[in-house]
Amino acid sequence: MDYETPQFYRVMQYAAGADRDVVDMVSGNPDWDPPEAVREGLREYADADASDFQYAPSRGLRGLRERIAARHGVETGRIVVTNGAGEANHLAMTAGLDRFSGREILLSDPVYPYYAGRANFLGAETRFVPVDENDRLDPDAVRAAASPETAVVVLNSPNNPTGAVSDADAVAEFAAIAEANDALLVADEVYDRFDYSGRFASALAADSPNVVATNAFSKSMAITGFRVGYAIFPPADGPAGELVERATTRHMLTNVSGSRPAQHAVERAMETTDASYYEAARDRLRARIDRFCDALDAAGATYTRPDGGFYVLARFEGFPGTFENAYRLIDEAGVAGMPGAAFGEARADDLRFSLTTPRVDTAAERLVDYFG
Amino acid sequence: MDYETPQFYRVMQYAAGADRDVVDMVSGNPDWDPPEAVREGLREYADADASDFQYAPSRGLRGLRERIAARHGVETGRIVVTNGAGEANHLAMTAGLDRFSGREILLSDPVYPYYAGRANFLGAETRFVPVDENDRLDPDAVRAAASPETAVVVLNSPNNPTGAVSDADAVAEFAAIAEANDALLVADEVYDRFDYSGRFASALAADSPNVVATNAFSKSMAITGFRVGYAIFPPADGPAGELVERATTRHMLTNVSGSRPAQHAVERAMETTDASYYEAARDRLRARIDRFCDALDAAGATYTRPDGGFYVLARFEGFPGTFENAYRLIDEAGVAGMPGAAFGEARADDLRFSLTTPRVDTAAERLVDYFG
Incomplete structure (x- = not known):
């Protein structure tokens, strides 16, 4: 491919x-x-002081990060606001390759092509785990494919392209597989607002130091062009606590910070969208x-x-x-x-x-x- | 450091x-x-169709790229709109390391710290060329420091932190030094609207296949928070013609595309700001x-x-x-x-x-x- x-x-x-x-x-x-508040947020920003047109903090506007933290029940310090889920996955995957042993990225087959493209571009090996007959990624199949060579396991739930949703048991197993192989589970949850089954569980529920959850407002607020996403890294006081700092450095040296009008509009929309x-x-x-x-x-x-x-x-x-x-x-x-x-x-x-x-x-x- | x-x-x-x-x-x-048109552009965008809230092309909005191309007198196809000058420099420096021989990045001393940080993060060697007694980067000193090990020469004119401006003769010499050493001259011209001497010349004037010019609207339009910049790569039909494609791929796999409200506002401001x-x-x-x-x-x-x-x-x-x-x-x-x-x-x-x-x-x- x-x-x-x-x-x-x-x-x-x-x-x-x-x-x-x-x-x-x-x-x-x-x-x-x-949400109408996205439009209102932009109008409001258009009239802001000149000082509000300058750099947002590298990790994102404080208020936006606080709202994201509150939504997911995590400390604000774990969150880096990114240029969409694309950059969140980029930061998470590079963090996994840098920090954990092995050079291999485990992906599902079928796979959202950006994951594989990013893995190739980063010089990582890829190993594909075919989904089961119900189009789901089976923890047993992932366990069988994982090895000390595995640095990153990518889970996308709800899934593009299969529509499969991993439940709490499955995500706990994926996190345990990552821990057992000194690897990072990157859980891309960008479709989490589109669960029709009631089965969706965030990988954050596994409460594992080997999990980074990524997400964005692109799909949930219908603003793919705004490029506002985020990654939630392991707690800073845990075994992989340095990941959030390293990812911030990479983000800073690549993009400096995210686009502020978009962040402001999303912050306003988080505040008022029910x-x-x-x-x-x-x-x-x-x-x-x-x-x-x-x-x-x-x-x-x-x-x-x-x-x-x-x-x-x-x-x-x-x-x-x-x-x-x-x-x-x-x-x-x-x-x-x-x-x-x-x-x-x-x-x-x-x-x-x-x-x-x-x-x-x-x-x-x-x-x-x-x-x- | x-x-x-x-x-x-x-x-x-x-x-x-x-x-x-x-x-x-x-x-x-x-x-x-x-410029007032930045604010107007945001207001206008706030009322746009939902379809305008979706992904901009990876290389940037077509109209914005055309205006940038017209300003610099280059083909539109050479331009990648980036997340500020930060990402433009990131793409240009990685393109130089990937495409040209050597692993060394030549920087001035004093240096804008982001260049050195990026070089370290990319695993490149750095070599520093002290400026002369007038705080200028002397082509002779750069020539003496350059070697086949040099992959990238970074020029920032007008300069942060020295305020020095390189004239047409100097930039032509820097481009020739890059050519002679199979290296890329990355010319960061983000302060080009702030030349008080009348001596500033863009490195594009050297008309060399070994030059990438980077720029942004951050300083010129007082919108550092918007993250709209660009890189101008060598012509696609020339010896380094693949750089623009490779940089686009990297940009896509990192960020997908830039933030559209900001790009729209800048496009509108380019149209009407005199x-x-x-x-x-x-x-x-x-x-x-x-x-x-x-x-x-x-x-x-x-x-x-x-x-x-x-x-x-x-x-x-x-x-x-x-x-x-x-x-x-x-x-x-x-x-x-x-x-x-x-x-x-x-x-x-x-x-x-x-x-x-x-x-x-x-x-x-x-x-x-x-x-x-």
Whole structure:
């Protein structure tokens, strides 16, 4: 796999150039509105004193970090605000490679391509653990693959692309596997507001010094362009207590600090956005999942209904998830999905459909017409 | 030198805890207003469609890149918009280490500590070239220090902390030295709007495939907190044409993209901010330089009048620029400057005073009283 080419763009560009109407189910950009307080926060910031236009602290605005800490029930000192979940994962993965023994990063297959691309770019070895028949990452399979060579285990729950959600028992096992192999569990929880199963448990619940949890407001507040995320490092007084300092240094030497208008707007939105905003987003997606899965049944597809996140992985008999078939589906059915081959080998026959479009029904009808 | 500790903060914190009024001449944060169009751009963005709140292209908003390209007379494809000049320098320095032979980074002494910290963090060797008696980096000294081991030469003009400005002949020589040693000249031109001498020349004028120019709006638009900068890589069809692609990949795998509200506001400000804004900022600083240098004369200090930038390096007889003396100056004179020792050895006896405070006159009087 060539992780360095932005494969998402290849498919999106093909869809944009198609000679017909195409429903874009490639990108994972939310299509709904951010909380109104995000907009208010920007307006308020626009009128701030000139001094508020200068550097935020490297670790992020204090008030924002305090709200994040309160949400997760951790000390503020453990939090570094980052340039989205992307930088949070970058800092967490490099921290794991620097601090723990081994040069290997354990990833699920299928995998969100950025993890593998980052691992390659950092010069780490990668080892892939195929998900089970329910599209879940099985702790036993991770335990069997882990070794002293393992420096980092990456868990993404709720998962992109499978929609699987790891429960409290599973995350405790993943943390224990990391501890047993002197490795770091990097738990990317960026879809944590999109759990439909009620099973989601944060890896922070494992209360392990070998866990870094990463997250962002990109998906939960529908602001992928703002680049406000964070990593929660182990407690400073514990065995891996230096990680937060080292990550701060790396963050500082790379980016100095994050963008302040965006941080200010998110801080304001955290202050005033209540549970109903997130519930409405979940309701919207639940309804889309229902309708899309009904269509998949009608089209004779094989799939696992997602427990969380935005995506559905589906397999159509005799139509493996190659780039060629993704292009064919664009041209012949007017639906753009992401080839499973872009996510590894275990689900290379599948296509990934993102439900972040108001035109899920149109896409569903087209798939039934085409495959049904 | 311990570059990983944010030494600026140590001094600022000491000043904040002092038992008296202190004029802060430590931080390089502009104390004047951003262009009004920055504020308008944020207000406008606050009302944008939800789709405008999603990822900007990794290389930056197209319109912003086009305006940057037009300003510098280069192709848009050479530009990567970054998280401030910090990330631009990070991408340029790593590109130089990856692509060119040698593991050594050549830096001036005194040096802006972030360059040295970044070099250490990247595992590169550093070699320091002391500036000449006029605080300028002499091409002959750089030529003598350069070797096949040199991968990167960093030039910062106008310079922090010396205020020196390199003219067209000097930058052409630095580019030729980079070419002769299979190295990359990284020219950080973030203070290019603050040239009082008329001598400043961009390293882009050397028209060399061995040059990356970095810049940002942080200082020129008084928005250090926005984190909008850029790097201009060699032409894609030239001998180092792959640098822009590799840097984009690194940028993508670290940050995905930059913060869009900030990029939008800067794009709008580039559109409507005319030369008078920058001229007013220069006039303000010229007047501060005049008054502060008069005071330095009265205080018996040794210094070079800055040709550009925000800073004055000054030496007081019998009062070397240690941290201890910087703290003493805070307590006894009520002026906070940055110890020269934080910038290396060549000017370790000096103190650096930032002119980004409306209280330059108060500081000047206090220094005359204390030393005069």
